[in-house]
Amino acid sequence: MQPSPDALHAEFFYRKPLGPSEPKPAFGLAEPDPSRPDHEGFIKAVNNARGEAHALSGSGFTLLQHETKTQDFYDDAHVAEVYYSEMRDLAKQESGADEVFVISHITRNEAEAALGKRLGAHRLVHNDFTPSFDSTIAPLLENVEREPTRIAVYNLWRRFDADGLDAPFAVCDARSVSEDELIPTDLHNYGSSEGFAVEIYQSCYSDQHRWYYYPQMNRDEVLMFKTYDSAERPFLPTLHSAFDDPAQQPGQASPRESIEARAICLFF
DSSP: OOOOTTOEEEEEEEEOOOOTTOOOOEESSSOOOTTOTTEEEEEEEEEEOTTSOOOTTTTSEEEEEOOOOOSOTTOHHHIIIIIHHHHHHHHHHHHOOSEEEEEEEEEEEHHHHHTTSSOOOOOSOEESOOTTHHHHTHHHHTTOSSOOSEEEEEEEEEEOSSSSOSSOEEEEOGGGOOGGGEEEEEEEEETSTTOEEEEEEEEOOOTTOOEEEOTTOOTTEEEEEEEEETTOSSOOOOOEEEOOOTTSOTTSSOOOEEEEEEEEEEEO
């Protein structure tokens, strides 16, 4: 498939293939090396997804219009009280799930990340979970009256800076992903310095990957994309990554601010 006429070209950082005796990769046990020795940059076309038809059941992502009543995305208690219920309702509406749990979020700020105060945009190609999420979610299911026939997880991503230009967010059409390039990786201290471990996917480079983004996203838009689905065999994720638009000069745009919440959707 040819890139769209208004596609831009940007660098994406992929995991180098594992060597014959190389152990399973891990993050979170030591400070990351800023030089990214285990990753390699590739220039990929990033297609403008506005005006195109994308669905959770196909490409694995969709853009939603949603006005939030959340006043302060940096107030964790306020977010848990107001935003979680909003995202729970939105995920239930879009997925058709019978029950939805929103149990965590991450608020990112590029300016504060530069000062070491908060997480910034994540510029490595990855997916949040692997099929091993079955074991991760087991404690939550102990409080569910019925055993679900299907479990799916969606990331609900929103940016709320002034102009939506800095560090755009890209998603890869799940139909262009195969098992061959996926690398299971342990992520320790998930969610905080004292968090738990989950298994994520990194990805080697593939020429088949088709990347998309929604230019100049605003506060009233939510990008919803699938990060796990127990009904898929094999599960092929919606890989994602932040990237830098080469047309944007440093200091021209407002630093990116974003919030992401993960919705665990149960089907009975």
